[in-house]
Amino acid sequence: MKLHRITSRIINLPEDYSFKLTASAYNFSWYFNGSELIIPIDYEELIIASIREVDLRKLKITLFSKRKVNHTETFFEEVEDALGVNENLKLFYDLWMRDPLLSQSYKSLKGFHLRKTKLWNALLIGICQQNASFRQGWNMLTLIHKKLGFRVEIEDGKTTIIPPSPEKIVNISINELKKCKLGYRAETIKRCAEAFYSNTLSEEKLQKYDEKDLTSIKGIGKYTARLALILSDRRYELPPIDRWLAKIISEVYNVPLGKAEEEWVSRWGRWCGLAAFITTLALDAEPLTQALKRIQEGKITPTFNENKITPLTLWKFT
DNA sequence: TGCCAGGCGGGGT
DNA sequence: ACCCCGCATGGC
Numbered sequence: 001m002k003l004h005r006i007t008s009r010i011i012n013l014p015e016d017y018s019f020k021l022t023a024s025a026y027n028f029s030w031y032f033n034g035s036e037l038i039i040p041i042d043y044e045e046l047i048i049a050s051i052r053e054v055d056l057r058k059l060k061i062t063l064f065s066k067r068k069v070n071h072t073e074t075f076f077e078e079v080e081d082a083l084g085v086n087e088n089l090k091l092f093y094d095l096w097m098r099d100p101l102l103s104q105s106y107k108s109l110k111g112f113h114l115r116k117t118k119l120w121n122a123l124l125i126g127i128c129q130q131n132a133s134f135r136q137g138w139n140m141l142t143l144i145h146k147k148l149g150f151r152v153e154i155e156d157g158k159t160t161i162i163p164p165s166p167e168k169i170v171n172i173s174i175n176e177l178k179k180c181k182l183g184y185r186a187e188t189i190k191r192c193a194e195a196f197y198s199n200t201l202s203e204e205k206l207q208k209y210d211e212k213d214l215t216s217i218k219g220i221g222k223y224t225a226r227l228a229l230i231l232s233d234r235r236y237e238l239p240p241i242d243r244w245l246a247k248i249i250s251e252v253y254n255v256p257l258g259k260a261e262e263e264w265v266s267r268w269g270r271w272c273g274l275a276a277f278i279t280t281l282a283l284d285a286e287p288l289t290q291a292l293k294r295i296q297e298g299k300i301t302p303t304f305n306e307n308k309i310t311p312l313t314l315w316k317f318t
Numbered sequence: 319t320g321c322c323a324g325g326c327g328g329g330g331t
Numbered sequence: 332a333c334c335c336c337g338c339a340t341g342g343c
Contacts (some may be wrong), residue, residue: 321343322337323340327338328336329336330336331335
């Protein structure tokens with residue numbers, strides 16, 4: 001499938017917006033190459049946005065699609081929303097600067113904004129993260145995209161991948177899904193796809209989902225539900241406390257494991273989800289033992305090491 | 319090699 | 332409301 005250029009627009013960036021950080025975090029090479037960011041806007045109609053830096057305070061957004069599109073305004077709005085160019089993080093910065101765990105990373109990560117993704121894709125990310133390391137989880141998602149995703153060509157031969165649709169997942173066998181090294185998570189992804197396909201869940205924006213809607217699917221628990229809502233709708237008030245973060249909280253703030261969530265909520269308030277996300281960036285998503293060691297050594301800031309696979313360098317390795 | 323790794327549900331108390 | 336276990340898989 002080949003897509004054609006529809007239209008372009010230049011937008012201004014606010015202060016403290018880092019395009020490079022925003023585009024880099026937890027991304028694949030088919031979405032970011034160091035200068036051009038691709039964001040699929042509509043998976044079915046195949047609306048794709050390409051975003052480049054014109055200068056430090058300006059971005060150029062170009063829309064691509066398979067055929068002519070009339071109301072491009074809403075698509076530009078969706079791109080800006082996905083990029084988070086209009087979100088105001090001032091109040092969060094006030095907490096970030098002073099926090100014992102995260103203040104060290106403030107300087108290098110300030111300007112990062114979370115890229116929104118579709119709920120369906122957010123759930124795939126969350127499910128792949130279950131009971132697995134960062135590396136293993138993102139390997140699974142890489143395989144899902146490469147083996148099952150839909151490849152599209154954008155004009156001059158560049159290709160990108162749209163995540164497989166719920167319909168596609170519904171129509172393939174569990175064994176086919178398991179080739180993505182998903183293990184028992186394959187069953188959860190299947191059930192999740194069925195929920196989307198049968199319209200129990202859909203991407204309709206009118207509907208605002210909450211945790212309960214998602215945890216009603218077997219295999220989606222509190223953590224995955226909250227993470228998915230954070231990634232798809234910036235529901236930063238939700239604390240996605242997994243074993244990894246719980247242990248870190250209990251060590252750093254000296255509270256029992258069972259009080260970790262309470263502690264996080266009292267520190268971050270409406271910013272729990274964003275703070276959790278940034279914690280993974282600050283520690284390069286190291287597995288727990290390594291992460292705790294990094295904290296002991298006071299190395300709580302991304303390494304930006306060229307040879308290391310981290311959330312911020314993942315796009316170089318896929 | 320055996321066991322850990324950003325969960326989860328089911329079954330026990 | 333807790334606690335505990337098994338569950339696929341890859342990586343060390």
